[in-house]
Each structure stands twice: as structure tokens, then as C-alpha cells.
Amino acid sequence: MSELYIGTLSGTSVDGIDAALVRFSPEPELIATHCAPFPPALRETVLSLCRPGENEIDRLGQADVLIGQAIAQAVQALLAQTTFTARDICAIGSHGQTIRHRPKFTPAFTLQIGDPNVIATLTGIPVVADFRRKDLALGGQGAPLVPAFHDAVFRSAGRDRVIVNIGGIANLTALPGGSATVLGFDTGPGNTLLDGWCRQTTGEPMDRDGQLAAQGTVRPALLKALLQDPYFHALPPKSTGPEYFSLAWLQAHLDATGGGSAADIQATLVALTARTIADAIKKIPAMRQPEVFICGGGAHNPQLRAALAAELADCTIQKTDALGIAADWVEAMAFAWLARQRWQAQPGNCPVVTGATRAAVLGGLWLPG
Structure with missing residues (x-):
């Protein structure tokens, strides 16, 4: 039986939101993609929040909501390219936007914004998000996933x-x-x-x-x-x-x-x-x-x-296209896969990679209802 998941990602380059529709049967197959550029004002806000210094909590809170809205819009635009509707999708895996990653601090922390409540409400699709902090809680780096x-x-x-x-x-x-x-x-x-x-x-x-x-x-x-x-x-x-x-x-x-x-x-x-x-x-x-x-x-x-x-x-150096997955969409597909791992209560981290004490189910689940 095939299952449809959507992976979304806004990377540290802060150039836009990638959204990928992936069918697992069980091997992953990329069905559709959409890249939504950040509005310039929101991008500048995110970049300023990423820089160490005094960051206003009001701006952080608003950016959390605005990025959630932007991710939801990217998902809607992605589905509009297809014949699928929200009811066909098991879950969205939303990485969000990393604002700060401090695995060496005491205590260590990582912060991604893009409110999953907003995404679930606007799309009508369950959302898996907050993938990194469970690994940190287990003594890991929370990255790479x-x-x-x-x-x-x-x-x-x-x-x-x-x-x-x-x-x-x-x-x-x-x-x-x-x-x-x-x-x-x-x-x-x-x-x-x-x-x-x-x-x-x-x-x-x-x-x-x-x-x-x-x-x-x-x-x-x-x-x-x-x-x-x-x-x-x-x-x-x-x-x-x-x-x-x-x-x-x-x-x-x-x-x-x-x-x-x-x-x-x-x-x-x-x-x-x-x-x-x-x-x-x-x-x-x-x-x-x-x-x-x-x-x-x-x-x-x-x-x-x-x-x-x-x-x-x-x-030999080649793009991952040679292995069947376009170089631009590997990470977005990865978060669709991580959403599926969470949905099926399967581990999503590699402890030998992150340093966590054990493998763990990653991410929380936000429902649209």
C-alpha cells in the first residue's frame, strides 16, 4: 500500500521554502515539488534573528506565525499542481526555519520556528515538527538528521x-x-x-x-x-x-x-x-x-x-540525480521520510551520527482538528 507524505524545509541559506510530495510504496518516489521564495521583508527578519545579539521577542513570535503561514501556502501551492487533496496526505514533515543551533552550550539547545499549529490549521493536514530537540534531550547534537x-x-x-x-x-x-x-x-x-x-x-x-x-x-x-x-x-x-x-x-x-x-x-x-x-x-x-x-x-x-x-x-563526483533523487530535493524528501518514521513510531535519528544515547522517535504531532 502506498502512502503520501509532504516534506518541507527552509534551510540555513534562508532563500525559500522547499516542499516535496513523496509517495512511499515503500520506496520513496518524488511526485511533485514547489519552491516558494521568502518575501524579502520576512527573509531579512529571519536573517537578523539568526545573528547573535539582542533579538526582540515580539519579532521572533511574529516570524514564527508568518513562517508557519508561508509553509502552509507552499504546501497548498504544491498540492495545486496535482490531483491530490489534503485528505490524501498522511502528514506533513515540517523542519521549520532554524534560528539558532547551540549543541555545545550548557544546556544545549536548538530553535526552529514555523508554528505547526498554523500549518495544520491552514492545510487541514496533520503536521510532524520539532524533529531535533528529542535527540538533544538524549545527549545528542540534534544534527545532522x-x-x-x-x-x-x-x-x-x-x-x-x-x-x-x-x-x-x-x-x-x-x-x-x-x-x-x-x-x-x-x-x-x-x-x-x-x-x-x-x-x-x-x-x-x-x-x-x-x-x-x-x-x-x-x-x-x-x-x-x-x-x-x-x-x-x-x-x-x-x-x-x-x-x-x-x-x-x-x-x-x-x-x-x-x-x-x-x-x-x-x-x-x-x-x-x-x-x-x-x-x-x-x-x-x-x-x-x-x-x-x-x-x-x-x-x-x-x-x-x-x-x-x-x-x-x-x-568520482556526481549529483544525487544519478541515484534517482534530484539534488535540489533530497532534504525535503528526507523530512517527508522523517514524518513517516514518526507516523509509524519508528526511530528517525542515528545515534552514532548525533551522539544521542539511543535511537528515538523524533518530532511531535499537531492535528488540524
Whole structure:
């Protein structure tokens, strides 16, 4: 019997809401997709809330409701492309918008907004949300969560594979070809610094097709300084966020090294993302020349792809499209899968990845009635 679930996600790049309709029978099949850009004013509010500092509670509360409304509208637009109605959908898996992720604080916490009460009421569909905090309560990092989905759909019995999601933060999932356990963690900045620097220096929301980076030259002294950050040398389990790898973090290194042109800095940030991903892959135990599959927004940046290929010259690098799931929709599908796991009372985390004391059913359930 097939089941329909919807996965929604607004990533740390804060560029929009992805919604994916997925049929499980039981293998996942992508039926329809919709991407809803954030209204500029709401995007700026979210970006300001993501930056450490004094954040007004009123703005946070309103953004929680507004993002819930935006997610509901994205779901409605998604269903409008199909012949399905709300009654056909088992549940929506809503990740929400991460505002802060502090797994190393005492006590640790993570905060995603996008009120599931609003989503359930406006769509008439049950909503599974708040996926991360159960894992944190069990001593884990609460992230990354997608390795469990990667393990379920991308593992090959005879081939070592690494799945790299290059969103605002980059994360990888190592899938050994044998029976060895999955490994996963955040490698560091993906697009967050690339987008932030481009936005600050050009006014554009992103470096489309890597055009700014292509005009620059990597600054070796700056790259060396950036790579010395302790996060890159910490052992997993580990996770991070844009509140750590922020423009303030970058500026401190620019002040210390003398910086360079906007294009040179962008080229150096591309090199940083590629190097930290490649270094993480090279350190995976007992994996030699794995097949590397990339997904997320960074998979479309030709400068980043070229830099990653140069760093991993002995590995084949392809988009996850080659495995049957489009690179843009892996994460949204993952949250549809996580909603299904919750609906069926099955675990959604990988304790070896997050550091939680045990596997657990993730997320709460919000009903429309």
C-alpha cells in the first residue's frame, strides 16, 4: 500500500521554502515539488534573528506565525499542481526555519520556528515538527538528521559512497559498502559564508553560477587562517550553524590577515568549503576512493564543484540525480521520510551520527482538528 507524505524545509541559506510530495510504496518516489521564495521583508527578519545579539521577542513570535503561514501556502501551492487533496496526505514533515543551533552550550539547545499549529490549521493536514530537540534531550547534537534517510535510500551493498549536502552548512554521510555503520556530521560552512559575503559586497542574495568567485584568486594566508578553526579538527559527532560561521567570524580573520578584493575573498571561501569537505572525506576510516554524490544548492555552483573535484581527484563526483533523487530535493524528501518514521513510531535519528544515547522517535504531532 502506498502512502503520501509532504516534506518541507527552509534551510540555513534562508532563500525559500522547499516542499516535496513523496509517495512511499515503500520506496520513496518524488511526485511533485514547489519552491516558494521568502518575501524579502520576512527573509531579512529571519536573517537578523539568526545573528547573535539582542533579538526582540515580539519579532521572533511574529516570524514564527508568518513562517508557519508561508509553509502552509507552499504546501497548498504544491498540492495545486496535482490531483491530490489534503485528505490524501498522511502528514506533513515540517523542519521549520532554524534560528539558532547551540549543541555545545550548557544546556544545549536548538530553535526552529514555523508554528505547526498554523500549518495544520491552514492545510487541514496533520503536521510532524520539532524533529531535533528529542535527540538533544538524549545527549545528542540534534544534527545532522538526514544521514538516516541517506542510509535508507542511498546505501549500496558493494560500493563505498559519501553523500554531501551543501546547504548553508555542509554535511556528509559516509555509507560503507559492507555492513559497517553509517557516519555523518557537519563539515563546516557550505553556502552560508558565500551567500553572506556576496550579499554584503554586491547586494545580490547569492553568487549565481560562482561568477564573483571566478573573478578572484584564492588568498593563501587567509585560507590557512580560516582552516585553523578548531571546529574543522574536532572529532564527530559534531554539528554547527551560521551563527558560528558568520560574517563576524570571517571579518575577524580578514582583519588579522589583511583581506583582499571582494572576488578574492569569495574565491577563498569557495576553497574553504571545498577543502573542509574534502578533508572530512579523506579522514573517513577504511574508505578509499568512495563514490561522492552531492546535493543541495551548492551542487549547482560550478566554481565549488570544480574546487571539490580538484581536492578529490581520485574520486568520482556526481549529483544525487544519478541515484534517482534530484539534488535540489533530497532534504525535503528526507523530512517527508522523517514524518513517516514518526507516523509509524519508528526511530528517525542515528545515534552514532548525533551522539544521542539511543535511537528515538523524533518530532511531535499537531492535528488540524
